[in-house]
Amino acid sequence: MANGVWGITPKKNRPAGALKSASAAAFLAIFSVSARAAESGGQPGAFLQYGVGARALAMGGAFYAIADDATAAYWNPAGLAYLQRKEITTMQATLFQQTSFNYMGYAHPTTTKGTYSLGITQLTSNGFEKVNATFDPATGEATKIDKAGSFADTQRAISFAWGREATETMSFGLAFKQVSRQLDSSSDSHLAMDIGAMRVMGPNYRLALGVQNVFSKAGGDTADRLPVILKLGNSVRAFKDRLVLGFDLQKSQTADLNWRFGGEYWAARWFAFRFGLLAAPTIQETDFGFGLRFRRVQLDLAQGIHDLGASTRMSVTFRFGRSRDDRSEDQIKNLIQQGFEAFREGDFSLATLRLNQALDAAPNNKQVKAMLARLQTVVGFVPQATGGEEFQTYTRKGVIAYVDGRDMKSSVNALRYAYNKNPKDEKLLGLLNLVEREGGVSELTRRIDGPDTFTFVDQKLYDARQAIYDGKYDLAVRRAQDILDLEPSNVTALEIMGSSFFLMEEKAKAKAVWKRVLELDPKNKTVAEFIKQIQ
DSSP states (O other): OEEEETTTSOGGGSOTTHHHHHHHHHHHHHHTTOTTHHHHTTSTTGGGGGOSOHHHHHTTTOOTTTOOSTTHHHHOGGGGGGOOSEEEEEEEEEEETTEEEEEEEEEEEOSSSOEEEEEEEEEEEEEEEEEEEEEOTTTOOEEEEEEEEEEEEEEEEEEEEEEEESSSSEEEEEEEEEEEEEETTEEEEEEEEEEEEEEEOSSSEEEEEEEEEEEEEEEESOOOOOOOEEEEEEEEEETTTTEEEEEEEEEETTSOOEEEEEEEEEEETTEEEEEEEEESSSEEEEEEEEEEEETTEEEEEEEEEETTEEEEEEEEEEEESOOHHHHHHHHHHHHHHHHHHHHHHTBHHHHHHHHHHHHHHOTTOHHHHHHHHHHHHHHHHOSBOOSSSHHHHHHHHHHHHHHHOSOHHHHHHHHHHHHHHOTTOHHHHHHHHHHHHHTTOSSOOOOOOSOTTOOHHHHHHHHHHHHHHTTOHHHHHHHHHHHHHHOTTOHHHHHHHHHHHHHTTOHHHHHHHHHHHHHHOTTOHHHHHHHHHHO
């Protein structure tokens, strides 16, 4: 005779069919509760096909392109991107005596980094009888069966998910899950990853696509693998979002194509009615239910009708905290304010960082976009100009005028003055030349070639005199004017300008300029003589 314990004896000592019989009893208890078992019954992680959240289940599970509550981590992690407040959802379903299905999930939206979620799903079935059996080795029939206690079947999935908007119309999400099974003393586990994407195709239509178990790894007493599941979802909204309809297609490696269709209608702000169908491919289950909402608490009830009877599921959702939009708006305002303050103080690198952070949170802010376009250029030349020295003060003025974009001449003049005070700053010269080009200046400021004590003004005076010697009187006037834009009382520049006009036979202009020289330098005898000659 041979002894053994059904369902837990070592494989080499088990008679054929012993574990199969015990396991079959367990799986029958677990999966007979819903037609969803037909999709992948007996496969590892098959209990996850049951679905979570009474709201979604009342819609037949046609939730892949809706997924706008905390259960999105289970259905489609891309939907987490659209949550506004923190949410906790719990679901409890007593499938039948000593068998329960439970779920709890928490979703935490952030203003700029997407929404994070943590969830746990568990199916527990207790009270299975464990026996010792003695078999006749000749016939293989059991000759004696003794009770050896009881055992339980527990299946659990723990998931961590994240979803974020990639653009205004596109979101994506990832979910990592650890799935475990414990059947008496035998256990196994799986690690897997889901990916999902959702596209807003218009004000009332969404399309979703994803893959479940795109990556999986098994461990423990099993050689099974989680099946790859392809999903496609559609949803349509109408009547100012009071009605939403969903239609999903799902194909598993180990099951036929199935489809789900369902809808939700909010008859009042506090009451919703739901319905759904599940087919694989013929209709296997009909669902209906309702939802009650009071402020930030929502109670949902779902009833499923299938060949094996009916199952009831109930869930409660709590929403709390400030909405993401409210927090995002405050954060954006704060970041923009910090950026502007840093900008005015001359810390252009910090200003760029803060405004980029604001733009990440509000990609459509045109004011920030326009400001950043030029500020990022400035940072490449002059990251900071925060000191109290004169050249730093004028650098700030020049940059502020450049980023503002309305008075390029003021920007050029301020930067020229700053360069005049700090002529060895090659980076500042590079920024000045860039601004001059954008401002349409015909002659760019060049590196000062004279002695170390030469300044921008000294160089311009030298160049203006050289233009006279070369007979380029109009160029000499422009160069003198460049100096006067920075130093309106520069007598030498006025003398050069007056001489240029005189040589161009524009004596009236020459006389006016020279009179200004005498106002500034009444003892200038040379200019006084020229004025007498003109008169």
